Amino acid sequence: MRIGACYLGNGNCEFTVWSPTLKEVAVQIVAPEQRLIPMQQDEEGYWKVKASGIEPGTLYFYKLEGNKDRPDPASKFQPQGVHGPSQVIDTNTFAWDDTNWSGIPLDETIIYELHVGTFTPEGTFEAMIPRLSTLRDLGINAIEIMPIAQFPGERNWGYDGVYLFAAQDSYGGPAGFKKLVNACHQHGISVILDVVYNHLGPEGNYLSEFGPYFTSKYHGHWGDALNLDDKYSDGVRNFCLENALFWLREYHVDALRLDAIQGIYDLGAKHFLEELAELVDEFSQANGRKCYITAESDLNDVRVIRPKEVGGCGIDAQWNDDFHHALHTLLTGENDRYYQDFGKIEQLEKSFREGFVYSGQYAPHRKRRYGSNSKEEPGYRFIVFSQTHDQIGNRVLAERLSKLVSLEGLKLAAGAVFLSPFIPFLFMGEEYGEEAPFFYFVSHSDQDLIEAIRKSKEEEFKVFAGRGEMQDPQSPDTFHKCQLNWEQRKEGKHKILWEFYQQLLQLRRTIPALRKLDKKSLEVSSVESDKILFLRRWNDDSQIFCIMNFNDKDVAFTPPAPSGNWQKMLDSADTKWMGSGSTLPDKLTLDKELTIKPQSLALYEIAG
Structure with missing residues (x-):
């Protein structure tokens, strides 16, 4: 059920508030001019009234039990803060330009x-x-x-x-x-x-x-x-x-x-x-x-x-x-x-x-x-x-x-x-x-x-x-x-x-192996003593292999990647990225010991 002040157009507004244990609730209009509008309670505890002469911009409270003025719990706008009156707004007047928008998966x-x-x-x-x-x-x-x-x-x-x-x-x-x-x-x-x-x-x-x-x-x-x-x-x-x-x-x-x-x-x-x-x-x-x-x-x-x-x-x-x-x-x-x-x-x-x-x-x-x-x-x-x-x-x-x-x-x-x-x-x-x-x-x-x-x-x-x-x-x-x-x-x-x-982010968007969020097409291993992690992901013919070194020292390793033509796509140790200079080859050589710089990562993609 929709609650709060729902502007219906032509100066008409429906007010709805849930207060099942109260004996009396009314709409207290405070601007542009003061006016008290009694409400009726239904069997589920909702107090309602459809009122005329209410335009967008109208300020109001709910008067509880005839003696307390409180803002609307479902107020759509509080222009004077949390203690001030609520304001009636017309939610249907904004000119949206997103008709063809379908969102991002x-x-x-x-x-x-x-x-x-x-x-x-x-x-x-x-x-x-x-x-x-x-x-x-x-x-x-x-x-x-x-x-x-x-x-x-x-x-x-x-x-x-x-x-x-x-x-x-x-x-x-x-x-x-x-x-x-x-x-x-x-x-x-x-x-x-x-x-x-x-x-x-x-x-x-x-x-x-x-x-x-x-x-x-x-x-x-x-x-x-x-x-x-x-x-x-x-x-x-x-x-x-x-x-x-x-x-x-x-x-x-x-x-x-x-x-x-x-x-x-x-x-x-x-x-x-x-x-x-x-x-x-x-x-x-x-x-x-x-x-x-x-x-x-x-x-x-x-x-x-x-x-x-x-x-x-x-x-x-x-x-x-x-x-x-x-x-x-x-x-x-x-x-x-x-x-x-x-x-x-x-x-x-x-x-x-x-x-x-x-x-x-x-x-x-x-x-x-x-x-x-x-x-x-x-x-x-x-x-x-x-x-x-x-x-x-x-x-x-x-x-x-x-x-x-x-x-x-x-x-x-x-x-x-x-x-x-x-x-x-x-x-x-x-x-x-x-x-x-x-x-x-x-x-x-x-x-x-x-x-x-x-x-x-x-x-x-x-x-x-x-x-x-x-x-x-x-x-x-x-x-x-x-x-x-x-x-x-x-x-x-x-x-x-x-x-x-x-x-x-560009690599994530353009490499199919990275774009597909599939844990089934993934292999990951690590060496605790060296603080190094190896990650391989794939999607059909697309494959990536990544080495991450969390050590504060150089780490020597032998790539645990399958055979193939592995081409380096990114290396955080490169001077391009203000690194000290990479020690890893542009093409990954298997069964050969390599060295990776401290706190760095390198990403390889298998070439087609």
Whole structure:
């Protein structure tokens, strides 16, 4: 059921809000002139009224029990912030130019995660548009936008959103977001939107005053969980499901990324994720374009990504943190926090071969057995990366990989991600070695909440004692330090790295063996003592062979590749890429010992 203010045209608007336990709800119009419109409740707890004399731009609250004015839980625009009135908008007036747009197939997707507020100096949707051509030239065909649901103030990662249907006003609101999506499609770029159904932020969150939107049945990491399986849960499920369809339908978004699904609690007969996947499939079929759902998951549970026909939830793909952790520890040598479970080259080898590293064995950091076997799951079910907003921002100094490893390490990390049989993902600025941090930042107005967040972060960062001073999440300076230095991509080592990424992406697109995300057509092996990994992939007559050296020393090896005319396509040690000079031949000679430079990779393709 559609909820919120639905403008019908000709000054008519239908208001619908779910409040099953309240005795009185009315629409309180506050501008252009004050007016109170009573509502009627149906048997499922929805209060409704169809009103005339309501034009787009009208500001309103819902008056609860005759004495409390609250914004619409399904508000489509909050022009005065999370505590102000909601605004009626006409969602059908935008002139879309993407009629022929059919999206990018998931297995061809190259994902670029970005945060609207720090991607440009202006921090708006429209300010991003001039940069789309640069992303396209790099080889990006999908941007993943961190949450834009209305949050308090102007600075936030987005996971404190409290109006899930409202595009953030300081980013440019609904009109700005539609312009961005439209422009993306004109550039051949899909839009993935990060959405949050495991919790809502604290400030401006009035949902519990409308009804039992939350449950204390579960102890969620971020507070009370959304009520998806307890009494009155039907209305909450509809709230979230309708929100997902809303972004696909009204904003032409191509895919949704679900935040931390381990915090979505549902013990009902049909899990929320399964129902969501079914509805998105139905929407895709009805609209003639495939829309996708991806998920962040800390479960290592293949049921998340398996089709519902074999007992899965039907989510199209999920983030694979195991790949990141295995790669990060080899590059940096870090062994604290969850990194203590990683550090061996054989773990990265397993991730290349299967997906999950932890597939049921004991994980020291978790103090339990963890994960399920992902060997049979296709490569396009996994999204892999060397950096994300989380992996950067959840460090006391919020260092990107560019501050932790050398240029050689950055090139090696990129090669591991883009030559894998999985969907590659990069975080904004990674492609040119951006060195600005990505701290956690907020702009709340509640002083008690601000202090609570500071103390929470201080506690979280105790594990980094002695490594640096925590930045104040509330300070504008903390936010400004995170803005990209976009022009760096044109100079020095940054330009070299950008071109290296571009070359990797071009090879991925043009070599059939790399383009097909098939773990069955793959061989991978490693030598633990040398920290060297060998990867071979093929697709019909196309074959590639890659050597990755994670050692900080030269490594001698004998190529374990089959016979053939192997021609070198890329070598990160070449002086072209600011390397010290390659020691590997242009044509691979089998049964002969060769030497590869420290922290470098070389890619060979078999010539036809």
